[in-house]
Amino acid sequence: DxxxxxxxxxxxxxxxxxxxxxxxxxxxxxxxxxxxxxxxxxxxxxDRSKFSSLLDELGIPQxxxxxxxxxxxxxxxxxxxxxxxxxxxxxxxxxxxxxxxxxxxxxxxxxxxxxxxxxxxxxxxxxFIENAKEVEVDAVSDGEAVVVGAIIEHIELAGTHSGDAAMVIPPQTLSRGVKTTIEDYATRLARALRIRGPFNVQFVVRDDRVYVIELNLRASRSMPYTSKSTGVPLIWLGTKAMLGRKLSEFGGLVKGPTIAHVSVKAPAFSFIRIKEADPLLGVEMNSTGEVACLDRDFANAYIKALVASGLRVPKPGEPVLVTVRDRDKPRAASVAKLLRALGYPIYATKGTAKALRMAGVDGVRELAKIGERENVLDYVAGRRVGLVINTPSYKGGKAIRDGFVLRRTATEYMIPTITRIETAEALAEALNRGDLAMTPYSLNELLGSRAV
Structure with missing residues (x-):
C-alpha cells in the first residue's frame, strides 16, 4: 500500500x-x-534448501x-x-x-x-556439530569487492542463538588459517549471489575446519556493535553499495582494520519478568537487549560487559554453587579450582561435589539436593551464594525439573546464574586475569578519527 x-x-x-x-x-x-x-x-x-544446494555447488563445507x-x-x-x-x-x-x-x-x-x-x-x-565454536562475519559487498567489518567469535559454543551469545572482537582463539578461510568463504558467497549491500555469514568451527551454517542478506543485529568496535561504517558503505557505488571509491578497503583493543558484546535478559521462564540458552532467541564494552584486554572487557548487562559479578569470599551434568564435570573442576584459588568458596550438590573432590578441588562444601533437609534452594533463597553455575541435564528432550526449579529460584532471588560451562570458563579466566578496575575508555581514545 x-x-x-x-x-x-x-x-x-x-x-x-x-x-x-x-x-x-x-x-x-x-x-x-x-x-x-x-x-x-x-x-x-x-530458502534453506536452495542455500544448502548453493554451498554444495561452490564447494563450501556445511x-x-x-x-x-x-x-x-x-x-x-x-x-x-x-x-x-x-x-x-x-x-x-x-x-x-x-x-x-x-x-x-x-x-x-x-x-x-x-x-x-x-x-x-x-x-x-x-x-548438529557438537563442541564447535560459532563465528560470524559482518560485511558489505558491491557485488565484487567485499569489506569485512569484523570476524566475531562467540564465547558460547554452537547451539546458542547468536542473539543470546556473548561475542568478542577480535577473535581470541581462532588460528590465522581459520580466519583466512572465513574471509574467503564470505567473499565467494558475496560474489556468487551478487550481494550489493550489508550481509552477515554464520559459521561453526571444529578442529580448525570451517562450516557455513547461515547467510543473512541484510544488516544483522550485530552490525552496530561491529561498527562501533572497529570504526568501519558498515551501514554507510552498504547504503552506497545499494545505490550502485563501488567500494573502491571509498579508500579501496577490502578488509576491516586491525584494532589494538578488545570489544565484548553481552546479551541482556528479562527472565525475572516472565513467570516460569527457564533461563537456559538454546537455538531460539530469548534476550531482550544487549550491551557492548571495550577495554585493552579480553578479561576486563568481558567483566565490563557482564556487569553492564545486569549480571552482578561476585566478589571473592562469596560462595559459588556448582551443580552440572556429568559431561561438564571435568571442565567444572577446572573452573572450581581457579575460583577457589581466587578466594571463592565452592558449594556443590552430591554428584558434582564428588567429581570436584576426585579432580583435586579442596574444601568443597556439599549441599543437599532439592527435597531433602536444608538444601540448595534454601541457600539460594537465603542469598547465601553469590553465583550459580548449573548446566542442565535432559530426559526425553526436556530439562530435568529439579534443575529448572533451581535456576528459576536463583532468577527470582536475583542470584546470577550461568547455564553454559564455556561461559563459566570465560568468567573464571576473566576474574583471574582482570583487575576489576572498570577503567572507562572513550571510542576516540581507542579508535581515534575512525570512531563512528
Missing part, C-alpha cells in the same frame, strides 16, 4: 530485519524496484543436510548421520521453531512445528 501510494524510485529491504526480507519476492513480482541485492538472491539465501520433504525422509536422514540433528525452517527470525533433536520423538515434534511456522518453504534438517 505504501509503495503504491508513494511510488518511490526504489525500495530498500536490507536494513529492517526479517520482515522486509520476507517481502522481497512479493515486491519484485509486483514490479517494485529493489535497491541492492536482488530478490532472487535473497530467496536463495533465505554440516551434512537434507531437505525434509516428509517425516520419513527426516527420520531416515537422522538415522543415517546420527543424532543430534538440527531442524531449520526457512524465512524466520530469532531461530523461531529451530530446534536441536537428540532422539526421534523430538525430531518428529520439531518437524511438525517447523512446517507450521514456514509452510511455503522446505524445512532443512542438518547434522
Amino acid at each position: 505504501i509503495v503504491e501510494k508513494e511510488r518511490p524510485m526504489g525500495v530498500v529491504v536490507g536494513v529492517g530485519g526479517q520482515t522486509p526480507n520476507n517481502l522481497a519476492l512479493p515486491l519484485a513480482r509486483s514490479g517494485v524496484r529493489l535497491l541492492g541485492t536482488s530478490a532472487e538472491s535473497i530467496d536463495t539465501a533465505e 554440516p551434512l543436510w537434507s531437505s525434509a520433504a516428509s517425516l520419513d525422509d527426516a527420520r531416515s536422514f537422522a538415522r543415517r548421520v546420527g543424532y543430534p540433528v538440527i531442524v531449520r525452517p526457512s524465512y524466520v527470525l530469532s531461530g523461531v521453531a529451530m530446534r536441536v533433536a537428540h532422539e526421534e520423538p523430538e525430531l518428529i515434534d520439531y518437524i511438525k512445528r517447523a512446517t507450521r511456522v514456514s509452510p511455503e518453504h522446505p524445512v532443512v534438517i542438518s547434522k
Whole structure:
C-alpha cells in the first residue's frame, strides 16, 4: 500500500530485519524496484534448501543436510548421520521453531512445528556439530569487492542463538588459517549471489575446519556493535553499495582494520519478568537487549560487559554453587579450582561435589539436593551464594525439573546464574586475569578519527 501510494524510485529491504526480507519476492513480482541485492538472491539465501544446494555447488563445507520433504525422509536422514540433528525452517527470525533433536520423538515434534511456522518453504534438517565454536562475519559487498567489518567469535559454543551469545572482537582463539578461510568463504558467497549491500555469514568451527551454517542478506543485529568496535561504517558503505557505488571509491578497503583493543558484546535478559521462564540458552532467541564494552584486554572487557548487562559479578569470599551434568564435570573442576584459588568458596550438590573432590578441588562444601533437609534452594533463597553455575541435564528432550526449579529460584532471588560451562570458563579466566578496575575508555581514545 505504501509503495503504491508513494511510488518511490526504489525500495530498500536490507536494513529492517526479517520482515522486509520476507517481502522481497512479493515486491519484485509486483514490479517494485529493489535497491541492492536482488530478490532472487535473497530467496536463495533465505530458502534453506536452495542455500544448502548453493554451498554444495561452490564447494563450501556445511554440516551434512537434507531437505525434509516428509517425516520419513527426516527420520531416515537422522538415522543415517546420527543424532543430534538440527531442524531449520526457512524465512524466520530469532531461530523461531529451530530446534536441536537428540532422539526421534523430538525430531518428529520439531518437524511438525517447523512446517507450521514456514509452510511455503522446505524445512532443512542438518547434522548438529557438537563442541564447535560459532563465528560470524559482518560485511558489505558491491557485488565484487567485499569489506569485512569484523570476524566475531562467540564465547558460547554452537547451539546458542547468536542473539543470546556473548561475542568478542577480535577473535581470541581462532588460528590465522581459520580466519583466512572465513574471509574467503564470505567473499565467494558475496560474489556468487551478487550481494550489493550489508550481509552477515554464520559459521561453526571444529578442529580448525570451517562450516557455513547461515547467510543473512541484510544488516544483522550485530552490525552496530561491529561498527562501533572497529570504526568501519558498515551501514554507510552498504547504503552506497545499494545505490550502485563501488567500494573502491571509498579508500579501496577490502578488509576491516586491525584494532589494538578488545570489544565484548553481552546479551541482556528479562527472565525475572516472565513467570516460569527457564533461563537456559538454546537455538531460539530469548534476550531482550544487549550491551557492548571495550577495554585493552579480553578479561576486563568481558567483566565490563557482564556487569553492564545486569549480571552482578561476585566478589571473592562469596560462595559459588556448582551443580552440572556429568559431561561438564571435568571442565567444572577446572573452573572450581581457579575460583577457589581466587578466594571463592565452592558449594556443590552430591554428584558434582564428588567429581570436584576426585579432580583435586579442596574444601568443597556439599549441599543437599532439592527435597531433602536444608538444601540448595534454601541457600539460594537465603542469598547465601553469590553465583550459580548449573548446566542442565535432559530426559526425553526436556530439562530435568529439579534443575529448572533451581535456576528459576536463583532468577527470582536475583542470584546470577550461568547455564553454559564455556561461559563459566570465560568468567573464571576473566576474574583471574582482570583487575576489576572498570577503567572507562572513550571510542576516540581507542579508535581515534575512525570512531563512528
